Amino acid sequence: MNVAYLYPWDVVGDPSAPSRLADLGVEAVALAASYHSTRAATPYHPAHRVLDVPYPAFYLPIRPASWSRLVPAAPTWTPADAYLQARDALKAVGLQVHAWTVLTHNSHLGAANPDLVVRNAFGDAYPYALCPSHEDVIEYCESLVRETLTLGEPDGLILEACGPMGFGHQTVHEKTSGADWTPADIDLLSLCFCKNCATRYPDQTRSVVRSAIDRTTTPSPHSEATATQTTPGTARTIAPPLSAEQALGDLADEVRQARTTLTTTLRQRLITVAKETAPHVPITLHANPDPWSTGAFAPLPAGEPNADVLVANCWGDPSTDATRLTHLKTLTNDPQRVGAYVLALPPRPADPEVLADQLRTYSKAGATEYHLYHAGLASPQRLSALAQALTLLS
Secondary structure (H helix, E strand, C coil): EEEEECCCHHCCCCCHHHHHHHHHHCCCEEEEECCEEEEEECCCCCCCEHHHHHEEECCCCCHHCCCCCCCCCCCCCCCCCCCHHHHHHHHHHCCEEEEEEEHHHHHHHHHHHHHHHHCCCCEEEEEECCCCCHHHHHHHHHHHHHHHHHHHCCCEEECCCCCCCCCCCCCCCCHHHHHHHHHHHHHHCCCCCCCCHHHHHCHHHHHHHHHEEEEEEEECCCCCCCCCCCCCCCEEECCCCCCCHHHHHHHHHHHHHHHHHHHHHHHHHHHHHHHCCCCCCEEEEEEEEECCCCCCCEECCCCCCCEEEEEECCCCCHHHHHHHHHHHHHHCCCCCCCEEECCCCCCCCHHHHHHHHHHHHHHHHCCCCCEEEECCCCCCHHHHHHHHHHHHHC
């Protein structure tokens, strides 16, 4: 199955959108039911070319009695029932509609509830990242899944950010690249030390993380990072860690277990709610086999037998992406499927031969379906190239 990702506002108000999607050569559309803030190009819409989405929103009617402490916001830039309007238009041309549901990535709710967000080892809050160590956050995600299935009646459910977000986040005027933090540093800065998470780790974890990021001698005897002496009279420093595992040393196993358990608890509770609400609706997880991963593709180091499809991010180097897909494939059981989340936007070229070659690479790595990002943002040239690439594979 091939799935094109789409926002509700790409369809609402544009009568040509459904046929354009049907002509793309996909069987289904992943339609955003809940989504974070963004600034989106709308190259096809008859009413505008750029749409500002200033805060995360839920694109189905909000029934107050269905929510507890955390209640999603309704959009003002598109109708409150935009998902339903878009769904009906897409299904009218024979397309399946899957509910693309973003869970813990919500700057609106995070800013209003700072006690529920991810905090790094220095105490810095990430307001876009709701931490699922809090029962209020889990209950919000459960309500999100339940309401999406009940009101949206989708043909499939796609769960994104089904775990804690981390340091990496594109936001307004991002100014963090000059710090020269390594990938290991980013993993360490993604560890949550909110009041609930901090107690899950071994003693000294916070000080070990801070010392590794600041390149100072760790006060913990557990760290395997090698200390090097600077000039006389100055502080001792350590070389940048090659990985979070190296920085944490003997603490790594326990910290890793604490993180993956948190994500597993959220995922299993949401799957339970989904199965109770709509038992025949297939569930797709955006997942990463790396236990240290954070963000939209949550860590899934041991698989998830109750999901129908596991989708891996394929936005980077195709060979690296293929390795990730192969690893994810080893975590599946029949009849589970593996999907490749394929980028059709820059820096990918608008070249059908190149795109088709990348899709073949992902297929050889174990992908049996392509999740195509993004049918509303791609220019006509890019959309044409994507359609031709799919034809080349048929």
